[in-house]
Amino acid sequence: MSLSIMNLINEASPHFHGNASTTKIMGAVCLALVPTLIAATVLYGLAAPLLVLVCISTALVSEHLCCIAMHRESTAGDMSCVVTAMLFAFTLPANCPFWVAVLGTAFAIVVVKMLFGGIGCNIFNPAVAARVFIMVALPSALSAYPDVAGKPLDAITGATPLAMASAGDMPYSYLDLLLGNHAGALGETCIITLLIGYIFLLAVRVVDAWATLPFIGAVALISAFAGQDVVYQLLSGGLAMGAFFMATDYTTTPMNPVGKIIFGLCCGIITGLIRFFASSPEGVAFSILFMNMFVPLIDRITRPLPAGGVKNALI
Template sequence: MNLISEDSPHFHGSASTFKIMGAVCLALVPTLIAATWLYGLGAPLLVLVCIATALVSEHLCCAIMHRESTAGDMSCVVTAMLFAFTLPATCPFWVAVLGTAFAIVVVKMMFGGIGNNFANPAVAARIFVMVALPSALSSYPDVAGKPLDAITGATPLAMESNPYSIMDMLLGNHAGALGETCIITLLAGYLFLLAIKVVDAWATLPFIGTVAVVMGLAGEDVVFQLLSGGLALGAFFMATDYTTTPMTPKGKIIFGIGCGLITSLVRLFAAAPEGVAFSILFMNMFVPLIDRYTRPRPVGGVKNALV
């Protein structure tokens, strides 16, 4: 028998940050193709602007911090794509640059880089733009490229009545952000990540299920609520983030239920028609606490103390 004298870990898997993030990027490509088909070449150009900004921002931050650059691990590319997917195709490039830089520099790198950020950078950047530059998110193009006012009814959630069929909602034949319209491609990407075991469903299913239950009890159209807004993008790709979601299945279930409950309350009672980003950011703050009280207890160990 061979005795191992080195420090742990003693066994290494084949997975790496680059491979995992690359898989997520690949899973997002079908939605990018759909956005290009629906909204034109402005969609991929906006995504490319966000990606370029993220790469430069992270590389410069590492240089300033005298650290080896982590821009090549693809994590900043995932952040850039997810943030771009929350924007309308008509969003000015300078707004995309500002939001992406905020996500990488302020939310990610100022807290130590990948694995140390307390909030999902893409979600935080979306809320930053929403609060600081609301006019940039005030109009969304429909599938013919005609700009519509978001407040008076560009996106389905902002409308008093839903004029779209279920198939229109699934295919993205309505106004909305780049990655919030074509549910079929979002689902396909998520199922791909499930199949290769990059993500799991512990947070996703409770998130979607809670929205369905609360909206059903409130007398809302459940199918419409599930297929509209950023629920699919948030539940499939943001609530499954490794760093900003709990580590245990029990913790992920709590996280998902919390996200679903807050999303539903915002949609029902708040002035804003959408609540996915707010719910994820709010629950991100409770992840350390959830992890603390849901982590497995060693045999013979004691329960976690309050201090």
């Protein structure tokens, strides 16, 4: 059967487009983070949503001003900067000074995202990079975390479960860790709400589990090898938020399943090594940031060959 030349498509791919858009995808991520925001509000009071609001406002203004300076149409409305702001806010304690939140958010948007060209062009995950920036530049801002159980935020501060575990003390039950009944950052306390949000993103096919499961599995194996309580380690710190929401970022993680598996495994290995064999009790942010650098190489190594194609050298 002959095909009319008029039916041929003579233009660059993609030839067919889905209904998904950046705004819809980022809106779904924001919606998935709402349960954790509600849990943080219950645990820490109004300081939690206020901190998130400060970060979101800073992100919107920073991205809009960057677009003006770059003589580009504003991209602040695509919701990507809101996702970055919420994720960064979730790495902070509820008693974090607002000026620190503003500084970290501005760093994430201006330096890590917009200077590289905006969404889709940044090498590093902006929220993770901002967390590491604050950890290095202003460690005192992350040195004390408010306790819960209705106590005033400035009345008592406690160490996080991971910090206590590294000192040989594990006073929290698994249920405490699941419900967030302990000191910690906004997004590393209530594991149940993080899981609910992640399952929602899986259900609407915004994310997949190719990087998440190897990430968590590698941490579990190293925890067992190091003689640690595996369940305690998996439910503590920023592992859940990092594996569910940061290791699934479209821009800063590999594109195909094999690459994502390699990325997740390496993140988990580095996280475990830092937790048990370094001076820091937490390693999620450092592991993700470190592996972000190797995403182009991983993509090149794991790129599927077209039919009849010839594999090129890595360099």
